[in-house]
Each structure stands twice: as structure tokens, then as C-alpha cells.
Amino acid sequence: MASFSKKPKDGTKRQFILEEKDSPEEYLHIWGVNPSYIHVNNNIVIARIIGLGVLIIFYISSLYLLTSQLIISLISGTIILILFILVFHEQLFFFGSIGFFSFRRINVVDPFKNIIFGINKQSPSTVPNKKDLVHTALKLFRIEVIPENVHASITLFVKALSEYKNMVKFTYQVIQTPIYSQMYKGGSVRTNIYFCVFYTVNGIPTHKRFDMLRKRLDFLGNTLRNNFIGNFHHFKIALLSGTALVNGLRTYFFKTDSPLQEERSSKKIDLSFIIKLIFCCGIVVFSGILLGFLKTPFLFIFLINLVLIIILMFLWWRESLYMISRNSALENYIIVNPFNNTLFFRHRGISDTLFAHINNNLLLGIKMFNLTFAFPPPYCNNDKFIQDIMSQKVSFGYTSINSPIPFPIFYDEGLNFLTRKTINDLLNSPWRVQTTIDEINWLAIRAGVWRTMLNISAIEFKRIDSLDKNTILNLEEQLVIKAKILQSAFNSTFFNYRLVQLRREKLVTGVMCEILKNNEFTLTGTHLSYLLFQGKSLIHLIEIVDVLKKGVTMRIASEFNTPLNLQNNIIMGNTVNTEVLEEEMPFGFTLEQVQNVLISNGTAPHRELFMMKLISELAIEDIPALVFDYRGTWSKLITHFKGTKYEDRFLYFKLGKAFILDPLKSDIPYDKDNADFLEYMFDVYAMAFRKDQRTVDMVRTTILQNPDIDMTSLNLKLINEKDWEKSPGSDSLISLFGDFTQQDEQYLHIAPSEPSGAITFKDFISDNRTVIVDLSISNDYTKQTFLTFLIISKIIHYLKTAQDDEYCNKIIAVPHVDLFFNSIFIDRKSDYGKINKFLDPLKEKGFGFIFSANQAHYLHTNLINYFENFVAFNTRDKRDIAALSNFMNMQELEGIGYYSQKRNQTYQIPYIMSLQNNEAVVKRSDMYQVFPVQIEWEQIEKNPLMSNEEIITFMEKQGYDLKDAESKLLEQIKKTLFEKDFGIYFGFTQEIKEFFETISKVDQIAGLSKKKIKNELKTAIYPKASRHLRSKVEVKKTRDEIFKILVKQGYLKESHMKTAGGSESLPTSFSVGPQYKKALEDEFESEYSIETVESDSGTPFEFLNQDQPRKFIVQEGNLRIAIAREFST
Known part of the structure; x- marks a missing residue:
């Protein structure tokens, strides 16, 4: 780089400025007052003034030469000047700032009249200004998550962006507004933190220019994003696109769900354009006429008019060039209007407020301040300022637009403001700046020098029914108070800074800067102030302070070594990089790993969705599974594959409709070893209902002594035992079989003399299709667990004698496994061998396991030994955390941390405690450490459930007639009126019928007393009752219970005999009631249909x-x- 005139003549040895610093802070004080300038393009302004002046002088002089009338010439020139100003007043900032044509009470303002918002997939947002042919492309990032225990490295971030190869302009913005839906309910607010990179080109819009704009913006966006990753550890920042981008541009105008495509600004020709066209044509024609009268050669006239047209189009009417090339340049863009529901206006007499009427029901007012002055010391953090205005519920906007400058511009704009010592060090000292490398290092040690435009706005909202003067003035009154609070808080914190309130046209451009997130959208500049800051002073203005965490999602910064070398045969989602809180790479399991997966914690629906996702991926790989469905929701997995080739890889059987269970039979025809199955059943009963050994022995003894007894007879025998004869397990047996008898007989049917049904457990493992066994007919998890392992017991018993070609080994998916393999119960019994008893036979036959548990600490250690792949959802119980830390190898670092000696913990446990619904941590067999993942189950979750008719139709295509199977089951378990009314005494039905045949012969002749009825009933049931019951007392007790049932159900009708006088006698007599005849007819219809x-x-x-x-x-x-x-x- 060339030397500067103020450098010393004597040469000294060149050294890097890195050697000059004497203390860590001395280099910051380089100027007494920060340089402050107005953001305006003087070259364009001067060119316009010169061009207009030359044109007016040409007209005056030409007219004077032709008419020799100076007055007429001056008047004509003045008229042309006035017409020119009237036609092109939008190009003259001065006339806008004094309120040109603002004589009405409400003056409508359209800040974005000439701004076109174009959205393209490749370039998230392009904002051309058709009036000035200025095209700005921007990428907008929003901070989604702030870490609770980590701060960003702002200094390194700013320094990297100012590096001479990058020179990235960026905008830092904080917007806090009330939540629209909560405005009537309270003071809930939303805080949005944005970072924006932008790049601007001037000229006619062409594909080539826009393509260059896109490529440059991609570079800047990637540079900014890379610096986020390197310096904003554990922050989550998202690049906005589509509707989110439009809402980001709306800033404090609340979000919109579907911005409409806008045609007004991009294609239509308005009246203003036509007026300018007529005026420019008039100017050109008038100039040609004057030149003709001056006898100028035609070629010169043509050349002069051509130059005039070029000057008019490039300096004053650039919009015409846009209209010529608009169609081809914007054909790949979707033109939207973020403010199609917003009316901007100013009120007469209020020059410092811009109002906006939104959706015809919300009034918004904006007052804005611009930073114009600052002097050292620069150590003024914005945390206290933001805390003050947030505590007083001031809605605000804080926008810092920052542009790094190279050393030559710094030399021109900042040299005169430097302190004497700094000037001497810069120009005269042995360490002076002489080469390009010196310049780069001088700027780098200060994290660059930046042009910073800081705008702060106070915002007030009011829900209204109609727009009138009083409403506007009331809002203005509240806004004035909020603006004073904001200015006072700023002055208290930044005592060496000075704000200036914006008015009129400057206020409009300030609002545009805040919304467009840049200050380069106009050719002539924004006319707002900007200051020069060193990067290490700028960091105090753009720091993300802790108080902002109150309005943004906050998470613990946790460290996980997320692997990059995962081998997956099935994909479940993506790993999460906790450094940036983003998905990193696909995550899943290998085909070997899916043979043993244990899922714990979280909620039952989320664990179930994970299992659905896993089973769906297995179905695609043609790996069958046996799924036990507790909630009746797994039919959505069949819906998920509807219409695909994978649909036929599923079967669906619902307990109580497609099949029933007999807990005392193995369902193997002519099974000579049914006792072996019963041993499994006893263990299932003990582990599911957590019964002690004495109770289990009671069940075993009762069933083995009465192998052909049904549930009704068994329950009757237990009930009629004398109190001193009952064992400790008798009450449990009565409760268990009593519940199943009354509530669950439609799916649990004990009848040794009858088959279980056409569909049995063999259909679950007979082929290579995934079978869903729906157990949702019971809503009791304990009973569902009992039924699940009852079926598994039947499978285990069958596998002992089955040939390899008689079954298909599958992966068994069981929820709520902690209810069965409960560590407390198993340890109390000291019988962990039961786990081996159930799992080893299946594992030896090639079956796999996908188990889920509600709480990890309930799982027995011996069960954990069967698994090498673990998935843990949200966990808050300390006991679960201890268990997960043990078998998932979670750990905390000790000693030197990742970033400093103070930070020596990984915070993995707090991370697990704050997991979202579809987030989990995974420990795979091929990885030593756990890592976080995000599961993609949205498509499965949205699938509808299948109706019963849809299931029947689906299974019919698979070769199963569930309708016929259900009708047979219903016929098998159908109860007659005798069974329903007599309950456990149904075994005495035949004797009761004989009793009624006896009394029916005499009940119409003479009334039967209660005593006589009971005697006859005892005579009828005594032969059978004496065989089952041990004493006459028990027989009598049974007789009395049956009598009560007969009277209550209407089998015996109570009446009083009439005396000779016609009145009823006091003694009560009984006769056969109508219920008996009804029950006989029902029995006949059911048996002889x-x-x-x-x-x-x-x-x-x-x-x-x-x-x-x-x-x-x-x-x-x-x-x-x-x-x-x-x-x-």
C-alpha cells in the first residue's frame, strides 16, 4: 500500500504493532472523541446538483440568447426548476424532511413504496430499491436458544468479521414486543435477537448481477455462521426463510401466517411514473427545440439529448431502468409484501412519532433515537440499560448496524480524532505503520475499526376498535412516557454517549433501517449519524447480556462427544451437536443392535412413538417383530404404510375380538407337558401381580388338584372356605379370579373342556410378518403385563418342542417392562434367575428384544445385562439419573474443562433433565459414550388410527376372517341369563331348574312361605353342594345366597295372600317370577339356535x-x- 503524506521521512526498522502494547488496556484509548459522520452519499448529491444547475443555466442562457429578455429567461428557468422539484421531490431528502405536502391531519406514509421484497430459495431475501436501483441481499439469523451457563466470545467474533479477507458487515438487533394473543391477558412479552449479513450492488437488475449478489451473500453468510459456531458455543441460531423470514422483516409489527404475493410494487405502472415520463419527454423535446433555434447541428442535438436522457435516467429517474429490466431479473423470485395489512401515517403536530395501523384493530407508535456522539472511556455495557427498560415493561428495538473499514478509510475519517500519543505511535514511532501487514495488524489488535449506526426505538401498542384523534393522542401520551424512560435509562448507563431523537423523514429512514436490518437500501444514504468504534469497544454495544435470557428459550450448555462415524442400517433421526444445538448426521442402529434395545423414561406416548419408528424401519428391512400394544394406537403404523409394498408385512390381532387367552392351557393340542407351561404361568402371575411365594404355592396347589375346574367353580370353592381354613393367599386368589370373572371374561376364558379359539399364539410367530397384538381391551397396565408374558410363556413352552421351520424368530417389543422385571420385587425374593428363565429361551432361538420402561431405576441389574443399546428420554428422578449414569456411562469431567479451568463439567445430567419430547440420549454398543439425538417420528405421529371395519378389511386381505373369528369367540364366551344372574353359583343351574319345576306345580294353588321355599331349595342343591362343600353350614350358607339372588333378580315373586274380606294377609308367600321363564327362553335360544x-x-x-x-x-x-x-x- 502506498505511503501516506503524514508519515515520517526517516526510516526505522519495521516491526509489528503487536509489540507496542504496554498494558492490556492502553491501546483502547486512541481518540479523544469518537469520529461521527452523517450517512450520506455526497457524490450523488453533488452530481445531481451540478446536473440540475447546468440544465437550468442552459435553459436561462438559451432563452436569453433567443429573446434578449433576462426577466423572462429567469422566470422560465425558475418555473422549470420548480416543476423539476415537484416531479422528483422523492429524490430530494430536504423536501421530505420538512413535511412536503403534509398539510392534512393524518398524512399517510409509505416507507416501502419503492422497496421490493423478493424471496428466492437460493438467496433467502433480496430487497431491490426500484427508485435508486440499489439491490440489497440479506441473510437473517435469529437466536433460538441461549445457554444458561456459557457466554459468547464477542471479542473474537468481532475480530474475525473485521479480518481483511472477510470484512463482513452485520446487524445486531434486539426486539422486544408484547405477544399479540396475550395483550388482553397480561404483560407477556417476546424477545427476538437477530444477526443479519447484507451485501449491496447498484445498477440495472440483471441475472448476472443478482447471481453475483447471491454468491457474495453466501460467502458472507457462511463466514458469519462459522464465527457463530466458533464463538457462540451452545447457542442455537437459525437462518430464517419463507414465512419466518417475512416475520423477521416485520420486526415489531407482529407475525403473519401467510404473506400474500404482492403485485403493486413490482409490475404496475402508477401515476407518478407517467408524470415523470411526460416531464422527462418534455425536457428532452424542449431542449431539442432550443438547440434547434440556436442552429445547432442535428448530430450535436442528438448527442446532447442522449446525454441529457442518460443524466435524467441515472441521476433522477433510475426507476425507468428498473421497469425496463424487471421481468427478466425477478422471474425467479416470489414478490411478497410483509406490510400488506399495515398503514403507516404521521399525525399533524407530532413530528417525532411514526404511527402504524395494523389489521384494522391495532395501533402502533414508534419513537426513535440515533446515537450521534461518544467519547472514551468506552466501558459501558448494555446489560443495565436493557434491564432497566425491561423491568419497566417498555417495548423497544435496539439496532446496531456495523461495517468494518479498511485502514485507508480509517486514515481518512479517523486520523484527525486520534490522540497525540496514538498519532505519534501511528506515524512517528519506531513501531509506526508502514506496510500492508502493519495496517492489518494494527486493526486486528483492536478487533477492527467499525462504522456503527445505533438506533434505539420505543414502541407502544394499543388494541382499538376504530381509529380516531383521541385514540392517537392517548397512544402518543403513553409513548412519550416510554420514550423518556428509554432515554433516561440509556443516559444513566451510557453516560458518555449522546442520543438524538429522530423526526420527520429521518424517523422514516430510521424505521426502514430497523426493519430492513441495513442502511444501504438507498442511493443517497439514510442521513443518520454513524460513529467509528474500535472492535473492542463495539463489543459492549452488541453483547448478548444475561437479562435477555428472560425472553428467549434457555438451555443448559452440555458437552457430548457426538460421533461422526456412526454405521446405521436403519435411520431413526439425527444426532444433535450440542455446540450449536443443531442436527448433525443421521442416527440409527445396525441390524445387530436392534436385537437388544432398551428404552426408558419420558412419557409412555413418546416411548411408544420411538418403538413405532423403530418397528417401521425394521419392516422396511423385512425384519419381523411381535409388538404388544397397550394403548391401541399401533394401527397407525399400518396406516403409515398404506398403499406401499410394506403394508402387507403387518398383521393385527386384538384380544377379545380376534383371540382369547386361557391362562391354564398352553394352547398346544394334546399337550402332555402342560404342567411345564403352568410353571411359567405361576411365575408370570407372581411377577406381574407381585405375589409372594406362599400365594403362588396356593395357586399352584389349587389348580393342580383341580385340573378340569373352571374359574366359577374355583372361585366358589375359595369363597366358601372357613376363615380358619383359608391360606394367606386365598384372598388374593379370590380377588384375582373374581376380577377376571366379572370384568375380563371376554378375553380371559378358563374352560378346560373348550378350545381357546381359531387364532392362537402360533399365528404370532408362524411367518415373517410383523404382528401387532392389541391388549388395549384392558386399561390396567398390570393386567396387560400379565397377559403379555402369558403369551410369551406360551411361545417359550412351544419353542421347546417346535421344529425350526414351525416358527419365525422375531424381535419382541414390550412396553412397561419395569412392571414385570421389577428390581425391588426380584431382590426381595432373591430370585433374579426368573429373568434368565424368560429371556434365555427366546434369545437362544434367535428372538430379539425391544423393551421400554417408565423408570430406569426399577429395572433389575440382571435385565440390564441383556442389553447393550439404551435410549433415555427426559428424566428428572434422581434415582433414574443414578441408574442411567451407571449403565449408560454418563460422566462429568474433572480438572481442566473444555474452554477454561472454571468450566470442568459436561452438564450431561442437567441436559437429560431438560430434553424435549422428541429428544433423547443414546448409548450404542459400538460407542463408549452417550450422545444426544432427535427422533423423526412426526409422520407416524400424524397418521390416523384404523377403525374396526378398516382392520377387518385389512386382515381379510391378509387371509384372516376376523369377523367370523369374533363371532365364534362371542358365541364361545356368551353368557345366558342364568350365568349372568347366578354368577359363581351358576354350577347349580340344573338343580335350581329342578327346584322351580317342583314349586311351580303348587305355587298357584297355595302360597309358599319363605321357610318352605328354602327347604325345597336346600333339598335340590344338597347332593351337588355336599360334594364341593365340606359341611352343612357351608351348604346352608350357599342356599341362602342363592335364595337372595332368586328374589333380587325376579325369579321368585313376593306376594301376600288375600283374606275372605279381600284384604291382603300379613304373611309373605312366594311364587315363580317372570324372570325364570325369560331365562329358560334365553337358554333355549342360545343352545338350540x-x-x-x-x-x-x-x-x-x-x-x-x-x-x-x-x-x-x-x-x-x-x-x-x-x-x-x-x-x-
Whole structure:
């Protein structure tokens, strides 16, 4: 770089300025007063003045030469000047600042009349100014998350952006406004923190120019983002696009959901354009006429007019060039108007407020201040300032637009403001700046020198029904108070800074700077003040202070060594880089790892969604699974694959509709080793219901002694035991079988003499399709766990004798496994071998396990040993955290930390305590440490559930007639009125019917007393009751209970005999009630139904109506058909 005139002549040895500093702070005091300038393009202003002056002088002189009338010439020149100003007044900032044409009470302002908002996928936002042919592209970043325990390295961030190869201009902005939906409910506010990079080009809009703009912006955006990653550790910053970008540009005008495509600014020709066209044509024609009268050669006239047209178009009417090239340049952009629902206006007499009427129901007022003066010392942090205005609930905007400058510009703009010592060190000392490297280092040690434009605004909102003068004045009154609070807080904190309140046109440009996030949107400049700051002074103005955390999402800064070398066969989501809180790379499992996955904590729906995502990926890889569905939501997995080739890889069976369970049978035909299955069932009963050994032994003894007993008889026997004869487990047995008898017989059916149904556990493992077993018919997790492991027990028992080709090994997915393998219960029994008993047989046969648990600390250690892959969701229980820290290898660093000696903890545990719904930490078998992930289950979550009809149709395509299966099950478990009314005494139905046959012969002749009824009832039931019950007292007790049921249910009708006088006698008599006849008819219909005969026998209906010999029918064994025919004739 060339030497400067103020450098000393004598040469000394060149040295880096890095050697000159004597103390850490001395180099900061380089000037007495910070240089302050007005942001204006003087070259354009001077060119316009000169061009207009030459034109007016030409007209005056030409007219004078032609008319020799000086007065007429001057008047004509003045008229042309006035017309010129009237037509092009928008190009003259002076006329706008004095309120040109603002004589009305409400003067509508359109700040963005000439601004076009174009959005492109490749370039997130391009903002051309059609009036000035200034095209600014910007990338807008918003801070989404601030770490609670880490601060950003602002100094290094600013220094990197000012580096001579980067020179990145950026805007730092803080906007705090009330939440629109909460304005009536309280003072809830939202804080938005933006960083914006921008780049500007001038000229006619062309594809080439816009492409160059996009490439440069990509470089600047990547540079800014890289510096975020390196210096804003654990901050999450998002690049805005689409609607989010439009809402970011709206700044404090609240968000919009769907910005409409805007045609007004981009394509339509308005009246102003036509007036300018006519005026410019008139100027050119008038100039040509004057030159013609002056006898100027035609070629000169043509050249002069051509120059005049160029001057007019490039200096005054650049919009015409935009209109010529607009279609081709903007064809790849979506033109939007972020303010299509906003009316800007000024009120007469209030020059320092810009009002906006939004959506016809919200009035907004803005007052703005611009920083114009500052002097050292610069150590004034903005934390106290922001804290003061936030505590007083002032809605505000804080915008710092910063542009690094190279050394030559610093030399021109800042040299005269330097202190004597700094000038001497810079120009005369042995360490003076002489070379380009010296210049770079002199700036680098100060983190660059920046042009900084700081605008601070106070904002007031008011919900209104109509816009009138009083409403505006009331808002202005409140806004004045807020503006004074803001200015006072700033002066108290930044005592060496000075703000100037903006008015009129400067206020409009200030608002545009705040919304567009830059100050380069106009050719002539914004006419606002900017100051020169060293980078190490600028950091105090753009620091993200702690008080801003109150309005932004905050998270613990946690350290995880997220791997980059994951090998995945199935993809579940993405890993999370906690340095930037962004997704980093795909995460999943290998096919070996999915054989053992343990999921814990969080909520049941989230664990279930994770399992759904995992099973769906396994289905794609053609790996079958056996899923136990507790909530009835897994049908959405079939919906997820609807219409694809994977749809047929699923089967769906619902307990109580497709199949039922018999807890006492293995469901293997002619099983000679059913006792082995019963041992598993006893363990399932003990572990699911957490029964002690004495209770289990009681169950074992009762069932083994009565292998053909049904649930009703078993419960009756237990109830009628004498108190001193009952074992400690009798009450538990009564409760267990009593619950199942009354509530759950539709799916749990103990009937040794009957088959369990056409669909059994064999259908769950017979082929390589994923089977969903819906157990949601019961809403009790304990019962569902019992049923789950009852089915698993049947599978284990079957696998002991089954051939390899008789089953398909699958991955078994079981939720709430901590209810079964409970560590407290297993340790109390000291029998952890039960875990091996259930898992080893399946593991040896090639089955895998995907288990989920509500709380990790309930899982037994021996169960953990079966798993090497763990997934943990949000956890807050200290006991769970201790368990997870143990088997997931979570740890905290000790000694020297990642960034400093003070920070020597990884904060992994607080991170787990604050996980979001779809976030988890994972420990894989091939990784030593845990790492955070984000699971992509949104598509599965949104899928609808299948209706019962849809399931039946789907299963019919898979070869299963669930409708027929359900009807058979209902027929099998259907209860007659006798069964429903008699309950546990149903075994005495035949004896009770004989009792009614006896009393029905005499009850109409003479009334039967209560005593006589009881005697007859005891006589009828005594033979059977004496066989099951041990004493006459128990028989009598049973007789009394049956009598109560008969009276209560209406089988016995209570009445009083009439005397000779017609009145009723006091003694009570009983006769057969109507319920008995109704129950007999119900029993006949259920046992001798023609429809049932046809279905069971398969005999055509026509065959049944033919006259055939009874001998033929009996010989054929169609006994039920014969009985039905007899009763039907």
C-alpha cells in the first residue's frame, strides 16, 4: 500500500504493532472523541446538483440568447426548476424532511413504496430499491436458544468479521414486543435477537448481477455462521426463510401466517411514473427545440439529448431502468409484501412519532433515537440499560448496524480524532505503520475499526376498535412516557454517549433501517449519524447480556462427544451437536443392535412413538417383530404404510375380538407337558401381580388338584372356605379370579373342556410378518403385563418342542417392562434367575428384544445385562439419573474443562433433565459414550388410527376372517341369563331348574312361605353342594345366597295372600317370577339356535328342512340338529 503524506521521512526498522502494547488496556484509548459522520452519499448529491444547475443555466442562457429578455429567461428557468422539484421531490431528502405536502391531519406514509421484497430459495431475501436501483441481499439469523451457563466470545467474533479477507458487515438487533394473543391477558412479552449479513450492488437488475449478489451473500453468510459456531458455543441460531423470514422483516409489527404475493410494487405502472415520463419527454423535446433555434447541428442535438436522457435516467429517474429490466431479473423470485395489512401515517403536530395501523384493530407508535456522539472511556455495557427498560415493561428495538473499514478509510475519517500519543505511535514511532501487514495488524489488535449506526426505538401498542384523534393522542401520551424512560435509562448507563431523537423523514429512514436490518437500501444514504468504534469497544454495544435470557428459550450448555462415524442400517433421526444445538448426521442402529434395545423414561406416548419408528424401519428391512400394544394406537403404523409394498408385512390381532387367552392351557393340542407351561404361568402371575411365594404355592396347589375346574367353580370353592381354613393367599386368589370373572371374561376364558379359539399364539410367530397384538381391551397396565408374558410363556413352552421351520424368530417389543422385571420385587425374593428363565429361551432361538420402561431405576441389574443399546428420554428422578449414569456411562469431567479451568463439567445430567419430547440420549454398543439425538417420528405421529371395519378389511386381505373369528369367540364366551344372574353359583343351574319345576306345580294353588321355599331349595342343591362343600353350614350358607339372588333378580315373586274380606294377609308367600321363564327362553335360544346349527355343522339350510328318518340323523351324529328339529315342530 502506498505511503501516506503524514508519515515520517526517516526510516526505522519495521516491526509489528503487536509489540507496542504496554498494558492490556492502553491501546483502547486512541481518540479523544469518537469520529461521527452523517450517512450520506455526497457524490450523488453533488452530481445531481451540478446536473440540475447546468440544465437550468442552459435553459436561462438559451432563452436569453433567443429573446434578449433576462426577466423572462429567469422566470422560465425558475418555473422549470420548480416543476423539476415537484416531479422528483422523492429524490430530494430536504423536501421530505420538512413535511412536503403534509398539510392534512393524518398524512399517510409509505416507507416501502419503492422497496421490493423478493424471496428466492437460493438467496433467502433480496430487497431491490426500484427508485435508486440499489439491490440489497440479506441473510437473517435469529437466536433460538441461549445457554444458561456459557457466554459468547464477542471479542473474537468481532475480530474475525473485521479480518481483511472477510470484512463482513452485520446487524445486531434486539426486539422486544408484547405477544399479540396475550395483550388482553397480561404483560407477556417476546424477545427476538437477530444477526443479519447484507451485501449491496447498484445498477440495472440483471441475472448476472443478482447471481453475483447471491454468491457474495453466501460467502458472507457462511463466514458469519462459522464465527457463530466458533464463538457462540451452545447457542442455537437459525437462518430464517419463507414465512419466518417475512416475520423477521416485520420486526415489531407482529407475525403473519401467510404473506400474500404482492403485485403493486413490482409490475404496475402508477401515476407518478407517467408524470415523470411526460416531464422527462418534455425536457428532452424542449431542449431539442432550443438547440434547434440556436442552429445547432442535428448530430450535436442528438448527442446532447442522449446525454441529457442518460443524466435524467441515472441521476433522477433510475426507476425507468428498473421497469425496463424487471421481468427478466425477478422471474425467479416470489414478490411478497410483509406490510400488506399495515398503514403507516404521521399525525399533524407530532413530528417525532411514526404511527402504524395494523389489521384494522391495532395501533402502533414508534419513537426513535440515533446515537450521534461518544467519547472514551468506552466501558459501558448494555446489560443495565436493557434491564432497566425491561423491568419497566417498555417495548423497544435496539439496532446496531456495523461495517468494518479498511485502514485507508480509517486514515481518512479517523486520523484527525486520534490522540497525540496514538498519532505519534501511528506515524512517528519506531513501531509506526508502514506496510500492508502493519495496517492489518494494527486493526486486528483492536478487533477492527467499525462504522456503527445505533438506533434505539420505543414502541407502544394499543388494541382499538376504530381509529380516531383521541385514540392517537392517548397512544402518543403513553409513548412519550416510554420514550423518556428509554432515554433516561440509556443516559444513566451510557453516560458518555449522546442520543438524538429522530423526526420527520429521518424517523422514516430510521424505521426502514430497523426493519430492513441495513442502511444501504438507498442511493443517497439514510442521513443518520454513524460513529467509528474500535472492535473492542463495539463489543459492549452488541453483547448478548444475561437479562435477555428472560425472553428467549434457555438451555443448559452440555458437552457430548457426538460421533461422526456412526454405521446405521436403519435411520431413526439425527444426532444433535450440542455446540450449536443443531442436527448433525443421521442416527440409527445396525441390524445387530436392534436385537437388544432398551428404552426408558419420558412419557409412555413418546416411548411408544420411538418403538413405532423403530418397528417401521425394521419392516422396511423385512425384519419381523411381535409388538404388544397397550394403548391401541399401533394401527397407525399400518396406516403409515398404506398403499406401499410394506403394508402387507403387518398383521393385527386384538384380544377379545380376534383371540382369547386361557391362562391354564398352553394352547398346544394334546399337550402332555402342560404342567411345564403352568410353571411359567405361576411365575408370570407372581411377577406381574407381585405375589409372594406362599400365594403362588396356593395357586399352584389349587389348580393342580383341580385340573378340569373352571374359574366359577374355583372361585366358589375359595369363597366358601372357613376363615380358619383359608391360606394367606386365598384372598388374593379370590380377588384375582373374581376380577377376571366379572370384568375380563371376554378375553380371559378358563374352560378346560373348550378350545381357546381359531387364532392362537402360533399365528404370532408362524411367518415373517410383523404382528401387532392389541391388549388395549384392558386399561390396567398390570393386567396387560400379565397377559403379555402369558403369551410369551406360551411361545417359550412351544419353542421347546417346535421344529425350526414351525416358527419365525422375531424381535419382541414390550412396553412397561419395569412392571414385570421389577428390581425391588426380584431382590426381595432373591430370585433374579426368573429373568434368565424368560429371556434365555427366546434369545437362544434367535428372538430379539425391544423393551421400554417408565423408570430406569426399577429395572433389575440382571435385565440390564441383556442389553447393550439404551435410549433415555427426559428424566428428572434422581434415582433414574443414578441408574442411567451407571449403565449408560454418563460422566462429568474433572480438572481442566473444555474452554477454561472454571468450566470442568459436561452438564450431561442437567441436559437429560431438560430434553424435549422428541429428544433423547443414546448409548450404542459400538460407542463408549452417550450422545444426544432427535427422533423423526412426526409422520407416524400424524397418521390416523384404523377403525374396526378398516382392520377387518385389512386382515381379510391378509387371509384372516376376523369377523367370523369374533363371532365364534362371542358365541364361545356368551353368557345366558342364568350365568349372568347366578354368577359363581351358576354350577347349580340344573338343580335350581329342578327346584322351580317342583314349586311351580303348587305355587298357584297355595302360597309358599319363605321357610318352605328354602327347604325345597336346600333339598335340590344338597347332593351337588355336599360334594364341593365340606359341611352343612357351608351348604346352608350357599342356599341362602342363592335364595337372595332368586328374589333380587325376579325369579321368585313376593306376594301376600288375600283374606275372605279381600284384604291382603300379613304373611309373605312366594311364587315363580317372570324372570325364570325369560331365562329358560334365553337358554333355549342360545343352545338350540338354527343359525348356530347351520354354522357349526356346515349343513345347508335346505337339507335341514327335508323329511329324513330320525335314525339317519342320529346315526350321522347330528344330535344338536335333531334336537333343534324336534323343538321347532
